[in-house]
Amino acid sequence: MKKLINDPDSVVEEMISGYLKAHSSIVNGLDANPRSIIKTNAGSKDKVSVIIGGGSGHEPAFMGYVGAGMADGAAVGNIFSSPPPDPVVEAAKASHTGSGVLLIYGNYQGDVMNFGMAVDILEMDEDIEAREVVVKDDIASASKEEAEKRRGIAGEFFVTKTAGAAAEQGYSFDDVQRLTEKANRNVASMGVGLSPCSLPQTGKPSFVLADDEMEIGLGHHGEPGVERDKLTTSQHVTERILNDIIIDMGLKQKEEVSVLINGLGSTTRMELYIMYDKVESLLKEKGITIYKSYVGDYSTSMEMGGCSISLLRMDDELKPLIDAPAKCPMYTQS
Amino acid sequence: MKKLINDPDSVVEEMISGYLKAHSSIVNGLDANPRSIIKTNAGSKDKVSVIIGGGSGHEPAFMGYVGAGMADGAAVGNIFSSPPPDPVVEAAKASHTGSGVLLIYGNYQGDVMNFGMAVDILEMDEDIEAREVVVKDDIASASKEEAEKRRGIAGEFFVTKTAGAAAEQGYSFDDVQRLTEKANRNVASMGVGLSPCSLPQTGKPSFVLADDEMEIGLGHHGEPGVERDKLTTSQHVTERILNDIIIDMGLKQKEEVSVLINGLGSTTRMELYIMYDKVESLLKEKGITIYKSYVGDYSTSMEMGGCSISLLRMDDELKPLIDAPAKCPMYTQS
Structure with missing residues (x-):
């Protein structure tokens, strides 16, 4: 690369x-x-x-x-x-x-x-x-x-x-x-990897996937995930990942979460928002309310292709902390 | 892709x-x-x-x-x-x-x-x-x-x-x-393209470059640039682009500019900051002061590889406008 x-x-x-x-x-x-x-x-x-x-x-x-x-x-x-x-x-x-x-x-x-x-x-x-x-x-x-x-x-x-x-x-x-x-x-997260990044010193890809494959649960440095499969629709991937997160967290109706759709590097905002669209629908179906949403590149793996979903269960103590302003070189909230 | x-x-x-x-x-x-x-x-x-x-x-x-x-x-x-x-x-x-x-x-x-x-x-x-x-x-x-x-x-x-x-x-x-x-x-800008993006409907790359090539001046939709060359160092590319911008703007010693290093999609923050590092040194050498800096993905071309440099000549009327707060879904300034 x-x-x-x-x-x-x-x-x-x-x-x-x-x-x-x-x-x-x-x-x-x-x-x-x-x-x-x-x-x-x-x-x-x-x-x-x-x-x-x-x-x-x-x-x-x-x-x-x-x-x-x-x-x-x-x-x-x-x-x-x-x-x-x-x-x-x-x-x-x-x-x-x-x-x-x-x-x-x-x-x-x-x-x-x-x-x-x-x-x-x-x-x-x-x-x-x-x-x-x-x-x-x-x-x-x-x-x-x-x-x-x-x-x-x-x-x-x-x-x-x-x-x-x-x-x-x-x-x-x-x-x-x-x-x-x-x-x-x-907080619980799970990702999907589509394409590798390469380290500047070696130039070698961090993992190998066929042109029609994706890897569910792939780690941020190319660590193996839970399932390698044919690349399918965004909806299907979103449903698969989100359900695992909901089960793992034991999320129930009427609970509130903040959502982060994180891009790993080369995945477009378009794809991240398409994923968010489905996350919102699925959570709504389950009666889970979204408190605050974040969509973008928050933690990348160089130019890796793929993304992850993170949910944070909210309560009255965490809400004002998530809402609080921040001013950093790569992140501003007001 | x-x-x-x-x-x-x-x-x-x-x-x-x-x-x-x-x-x-x-x-x-x-x-x-x-x-x-x-x-x-x-x-x-x-x-x-x-x-x-x-x-x-x-x-x-x-x-x-x-x-x-x-x-x-x-x-x-x-x-x-x-x-x-x-x-x-x-x-x-x-x-x-x-x-x-x-x-x-x-x-x-x-x-x-x-x-x-x-x-x-x-x-x-x-x-x-x-x-x-x-x-x-x-x-x-x-x-x-x-x-x-x-x-x-x-x-x-x-x-x-x-x-x-x-x-x-x-x-x-x-x-x-x-x-x-x-x-x-x-404001004047100029970019470099390293790798194409593909349109969802066609799946075809927006342009073709060899594995060791870059294109100086490439447009945001893959429009031809001014020079296709072997991929060289970031410093060399930065110098080439920045000099053209400085000449075009007629920038002189003691003038002030704001700088935007924009990633086209799959180019990492690491590469953008490495480019900024050289932009800052070159402007300093020429006695041009940087007023405010922006580094990141501000206008992409899907997952295209490459980036651009933009300079905005500052004056007392523009400064408070560039400094003003903004709160948008994909951009916050405080």
Whole structure:
């Protein structure tokens, strides 16, 4: 696949450089670590600090979500690989105000190890209280019985939004953690993959699918899904995915959800809205109300083809957090 | 190319249906014409009405830009083809307040004809004062001597932003038109194409490029560019395009510009920020200051690979309009 880059070995550095220049009113890089990004005014207000991060290649996730009402800082890894503990620690040190640091990341082995080490370093070496919320929204990645093994995908947007808004609204560390965990427990996602992306350094596709095939439940790095099938209609795929999510969440009539239809990279807004159209009808049929909707590229896999559906079960505590304004380089809500 | 759709003949209808459901707090459809979309509160405030539109397949353009601080209404055409006059007329009728209607669209034969007819119908049959601004920012599509023949591409975002903000701020019809024309005169764009998109109905690629080729100046519907070449580095492409824009605009040291790096569909944020990084360095070298930056998918060509650079020359009158808030389904600025 063609890429408009300079040197495959420096894509992340050049991306960060361009990003910081383009959005210097909102985000800063840190001298202490070139892979740490923080809000320009981080630390200026006494609040819980929210730090996110993960591999590159998922933009707008993760660094695109640093800003008012979202994360205070992000640690940027190489493409599809976890950042080491150091940029996490530095982002936390640069943004914390003594009210605690909450780390949010997806459930991948490398992230679990590195963010876990960052928590230890912060607590033991820096005397900064740090806790973590590990996102596990991809219901295709493990059964409900083994939900602890599930990976994190696009639903992390909702979890980050909740944490960022709760911190901004001055909730205590205990409450920010509790609300973030509540969002995390009440979000479920599942995707479909149509075409692979390729890594700049290898140029090789992340997986192989025939011209008439799709893969239900495919992971954000090309991890195998639950079913490889002939490409069928959007309606059919939507019904298949949405029903699994509804069953997994145990959603009942009269419940309220927020919906995220996430594009993986090269899937058009047209296709995402066609999918939303069916999601809305199906939820209505089941008597489930949509509270708020998000349609677009929220967590990509480079130029992968495909998309995912995420539902977040709403309650009176989560609603004002999802409604709260946000101002980040790659996401604004007003 | 694989598409997640139901029926190729109903993609636009289903997209609109999903779009209106997802964003019902911001936009409404019109009973008078299913291809007319207006702001929910259109007509409630005495101001110039701004109507945009064009073919589908360019989302977020055009319907994604209906909302506070941007357009009051949009007419939605079939994929890559102009809407007929009727949805333009209906959007204008539903949103105008007697202060005039400004139509903004790109310089394509079908749009010129249909929006032109809409102006006539509004003026003669409906007694609504209507004027038009035709966007011609693509400097690769004709020489400076034949600038009237140039097509409209991503720079239309800046023109719409200017018009929407000016109307919102209560400028007179004459002034909204004058400011919109000023933005239009002072914006220049040029793109590069890497890979084609395909139309849902035919499945055929919009153009053909070899695996190691790119096309400088390629149009938003696959119209031929100015140069087909071997794919080279991002820096090289950026330098080539940016220099042409700077020369065409006659930009001089100490001038200020806003920058838009627009992705055509499947080009990653990573690549767009790498391009921005070089744009910033080159402008700095030339003593040109960047006022505000936009990086992302602002006007796509389905899943086409490639991107464009747009520069808008700033002055004290345009700055507050570019800075003004906007709240649309596919674009929020705060």
